[in-house]
Amino acid sequence: MSTAHTAGLVLPVRHRPTGYDHESVIRLGEFADAQPGWSTLWVPDSLMALPFLDSGVLLAALAARTRRIRLGVGCMASLGFRHPVTVARQWADLDALSRGRMLLAACPGNGTGTAVENELRTFGMDYREKVARFEEAVELLHAVSSGATSYSGPFTQVENLDLGPGFVQRPLPIWITANPSPTAGPATVDRLLGRVARLGDGWLTFNVTPQLLRERVERLYELRAKLRPEASGRLEICVFLNTNVGLDQAAVRADATQRWFQTAPRGVTLDDLDGIAAIGSPEQAADLAGRLAEAGATHLAIEPLSLDVPAQARALTELLLPRLNLLPTPDRSLVQS
Template identity: 35%
Template sequence: MAVRIGYLVPTRESVMAGRHEAAPLLALAERAEALGYDSVWVGDSLLARPRHEPFTLLAAAAARTRRVALGTAVLLPALRNPVILAHQVATLDRIAEGRLILGVGVASDVPNIRAEFEAAGVPFERRAARMLEGLRLCRALWRGEPVDWDGRWTVRQGVLGPTPHRPGGPPIWLAGSVPATVERVGRHFDGWFPNGPSPQDYAATWTRMRAVAREAGRDPEALTGAAYLTLAVDEDAARAEARLDAFLAAYYGQRPDAMRKKQACYAGPLSGARAWLQGFVAAGATHLVLRFAGEQERHMEALAGIGATLAH
């Protein structure tokens, strides 16, 4: 199976730098497609990490690209009413003609994200259950048939239109590495999309997820193993390390050494980056989404075509 490489558009970084224009971000999406990347991704946040609204930006990217998959890295479904979410996703998947992938997550327990949930009127402590039920409701609505739903939300003979381009809706990949993620991915989701584990931890968790899928009567081969990875590539290793630390400190407002323990990061020369990425491929990942610590064009060009050099 070929290794697919994705590119994360720097929506958050642009807003942090005071550059709120969308045109340069769309140009980066077009450039990624031209360079041969397989997918283009955008993040999600309301107030905790201000950035462009993902569905709006992806709709514009869908209209300006033809080949790349388009995804969220990652969406927080619990912040949204699932009936509205189902409608947005179905319409976006029609615009993208079936190229949409939903990367979703529960949300980290940090003060600014708790505040974001409060501002949206969503109970933070119930976010996992809201996400799971909300996505089940989305999938029911995506069938285009009358839906009756009695739960956190009430639907009476609701019919959604348009339905997504693909029957049943786009694939949904779940982020996270907590123990509950193993059961959730194995039983209910289409892929795993973490940003934290080492290749060794990735391999062990992926093996357990596939076993759960098999026990649940699902085909483990139908699941996608993905990874969200942050890189600063420079032949001067010290300069790469400094760039990565500065990026993490500015982005998260936390000590970079602490963030490196939580997220999968690499700083150093291109040869080392290739070996590092190969570790995730060997662990079972087939779709690597790359976030670059600045210098977007240079990084995109340096890593273009790297998927073909990784042996699965």
Template identity: 30%
Template sequence: MAAPRIGYLLPTRERVMEGRHDTGPLLALAERAEALGYDSIWVGDSLLARPRHDPMTLLAAVAARTRRVELGTAVLLPALRNPVLLAHQWATLDRLAEGRLILGVGIASDVPNIRDEFEAAGVPWDRRLGRMLEGLRLCRALWSGQPVDWDGRWRVRAGTLGPTPHRPGGPPIWVAGSAEPTIERVGRHFDGWFPNGPSPAQYAETWRAMQAAARTAGRDPGAITGAAYLTLAVDEDAARANARLDRFMAGYYGQRPDTIRKRQACFAGPLAGARDWLAAYAAAGVSHFTLRFAGDHERHLELLAGIGAGLAAPAPAG
């Protein structure tokens, strides 16, 4: 059984909150993560609600500074973007990265400042799911390199995209969320599941249902990646770790940390506990982790380097 892959989320949001808008330190963290053996580098997405660097522009720079790691979004909000432009940008970015991209996507949390963000971008909030799903279908059609005719929210007349992505058909698309429709949607149409909220037990239950949906659709469940976005504050002093995680969550989201910790999968405590926590997710079906650290990134990178080798991943479903 292969060990799970371990990814690292760059602190784009945190650095902007600190007034440190320069990109050099972020690129240095990406290079350091690759040198330490991490398998992937990730960036978040927001326009105005949680200001940070543009994910596609930053990933282009990371692609030029790295050679091995996969690169992805955790997660991009496709509904905020015209899909023809998005398809062009991602095809070019996939060429820069030579096929190392993963497109993690979501529909956004329902909170006031994110609703405001959609309004500022001219996107109807109540239509964001339909825009995302149709937009991704249009992206995939354009990534084929064949002429595309499309008559929906967007109109395309014999449109041909160039360049095409490095990989035929474009980068894999991983979908966030745990709602019931997501199970069927991922099982039938997408390449990975990428939630940030379920416990290991909840993850295992949903993962089994998703694999069953894939089989019903005539797909190989082993072709779908079980991923997870998890937040950690690692410290041998558990009280100090929990205080750090609470400060991080309160600052990042502007809400009570206990409220956020109920919605998102988080760990605070010693390294041995973190290893056991991640192993429980691996046993539940996670084969690719994206780790967000609650500050102190250099230390966390060192502490968690190589942790995937000690986690038993489940065999792919057949």
């Protein structure tokens, strides 16, 4: 059975109710960096709507204390709130500090909910404006990480931009997150996947079965051919996968269920987990990973759905990764800026 080419570990950045602090997150990142099966570390992002530690602070610390592994934010829901020149400045330095290991997965964030509405009010914009600013920021980042020193858009005009040592990766890889509901109609799917096709070097998604992923990967390539005919080559397809593996099936299920009730992802019910999460034996988890790869996934962003994330990360390293037949990842500490 096919497997995704690479796998990344999603770090636990919620400061409540789980109580993971910066140092414990960084130590877990150091652990994964020492295990050749992990190719990427992921940190989520939110300014106000979700109780996350700051993504930029964590990425800088991880860049300084890891050597090999790629470092991603997935997804950067606050991009539409941040001035894109500030983001460019920070990410140029992050890419230099990490010697070319940064990966930005960007998204406009959710548009509804009390916490989201409060966040929008705080930044003085509606969701439509936030989405427009997000798209402009992606375009600016593509441009300046490719060497441009000026940019002009509806919200941002900059000339003579000097980013110092600048980006090691030219351009910075930017993936776009889009999660159409499994019941979304064709117009909604095309609107969301069309954004990926127009702006992204890859697609990050969650809450997909292998069959649904296959259908949407096919549609994504059709849309890219229509909207960006000059683009060629393979898109990176990353599936965010809640995972809990172990030898005691009852214990695995109980642990995953308790953790789910702490986090309760938007748009996902407990019943949904059987089809979209890898919970169970290592063999069961590897089987789902293989079917996702056959459907088009090139990368898995694996979030330990566990009350004890470090222990589950060790279990994933020992029990699951050897069954995935992952491609070897280069030692990026040798990349010179």
